[in-house]
Amino acid sequence: MADSGQREWRVDTLLGHAGRDLEPRGGHAVNPPVVRASTIVFDSLADWADALPRRMEPDFLQYGRFGTPTHFALNDAIAKLEGAHAALALPSGLAAIVATYLAFLGPGDHALVADTVYAPNRNACTGLLARIGVETSFYDPGVGAGIAGLIRPNTRLIFLEAPGSLTFEMQDVPAIAEAARARGVVTAIDNTWATPLYFRPLEAGVDVSLMAGTKYIVGHSDAMLGTIATGEAHYERLKKTIHELGYAVGPDDAWLALRGLRTLSVRLARHHENGLRLAEWLAGRAEVARVFHPALPGDPGHALWKRDFSGACGLFGIELRPVPEAAVAAFVDGLELFGLGASWGGYESLVLPTRPDKLRSAVPWDGRGPTLRFHAGLEDPADLIADLEAGLARLRAAAA
Ligand SMILES: *Cc1c(COP(=O)(O)O)cnc(C)c1O
Secondary structure (H helix, E strand, O other): OOOOOOOOOOHHHHHHHOOOOOOOOOOOOOOOOOOOOOOOOOOOHHHHHHHHHHHHOOOOOOOHHHOOHHHHHHHHHHHHHHOOOEEEEEOOHHHHHHHHHHHHOOOOOEEEEEOOOOHHHHHHHHHHHHHOOOEEEEEOOOOHHHHHHHOOOOEEEEEEEOOOOOOOOOOOHHHHHHHHHHOOOEEEEEOOOOHHHHOOOOOOOOOEEEEEOOOOOOOOOOOOOEEEEEOHHHHHHHHHHHHHHOOOOOHHHHHHHHHHHHOHHHHHHHHHHHHHHHHHHHHOOOOEEEEEOOOOOOOOOHHHHHHHOOOOOOEEEEEEOOOOHHHHHHHHHOOOOOEEOOOOOOOOOEEEEEOHHHOOOOOOOOOOOOEEEEEOOOOOHHHHHHHHHHHHHHHHHHHO
C-alpha cells in the first residue's frame, strides 16, 4: 500500500499507524527481536499473489501461524544443530510426536513404536491413532535389526526413543533405521534425552528427529516447545500436516528457546557430570537395587551408548530394594534440593515416582522394588548427594 508520508492524521488514525516503521540507526542488538504477528501486510496485489504459495518455504513471512522471523531464527538454528534440511517449532514435545504420526499414518496403516516411549506418546497410539484406524505394535527396544521381522506390508512408520523413558533402555538406532529404509518405512526418533549435541539421529539414518524443546532447549522450566527436524524428502509433508493441525508457537516462547540454545552445551556438560556422579553414588548404596543410566559401564545399554552417543544428560532412574510405600515417601518428601514434578531439563534437580509396570506390553517389567526418576540439575553435586544421603537414612528408619 502507498506510504502515508507526512500526512496529518487524526488521533484515532495516529493511534493505529504511528511508530510502526522505526528502523534504528547505528549498530544492532546481539539477539534477534521477538516479532509478534498474526497479519502480515504486503505492498500490492501482485506481492500478495506471489506470497500465498511461498508460505511453505522455511523463512517466508506470510501469516503469523506459519511463523515470524523469531521462529525462523529458532528453526534455522535447530536445523543446523541436527544437520537437517529444515526444522519446525511446535507448541510442545507431544505436539511434535502427534504431528509426526498424523503426517505419515492414516486409516489401515500400521506403526511400530518402542515399548519404552514417553507415556503420553504411548497414550496417543492407543487413543488417538486407534480412533482413526491406525494399528500400533509396541516392540522390544532391544530388537535391533530384528525389527525387519516385525514390518508388515502396511507398516508406514517406526518410532524410536533412546534411551527409553523412565527405564533408559538403549536402542540400536542405525540398525533399525537401515532395516526400515530397506523396506521403505519412515523412521522417527524422540531425541529429547541426548539432544543433537550428544546424538545425531539424521546421521544415524533416521528420517525425522524430534525433541521436547521444553526440556534442555528452553532449559529453564519456563516454556513449552517441540521441534521436528528432517531432510528434504519429508519436510513438505510434515509442514503441511502442522498447518492442517493449526499448530502455532508463541514468538516469546520461540525466543526463550533461542536464548536457551546459547548455553545448551555448557549446561549439558554439567548435567552429564552431575547425573553420572549421582548415579554412581546411588549404585553403591545398599538401599538401591538397580540404577538405569546408559553411561554407567555396567548398564545393559552401555556398549550402544558408547558407540553412538557422545554424552549423557542429567536424567536417569533407579529401582529401590522393596520397601513399604511410607519409606519411599519418607525419602522423597523430605528432599530439600529435588523438586517433585513432571518434566525435566531445567537448571534444577527433580525426583519423580515412576510405574514402568503399567507402561510396558512387549517386555513386561521385571522390577520388584519401587522406581524413581531423577533429574540432576546444575547444583553442586556434593550438596545433592548429601540431600540424597539424608533421604536414604529417613527411608531406612521408616522401613525398620
Ligand atoms: C517431556 C517429554 C515429551 C513431551 O514434551 P512436552 O513439551 O511436555 O509435550 C516428549 N518426549 C520425552 C522423552 C519427554 O521427556
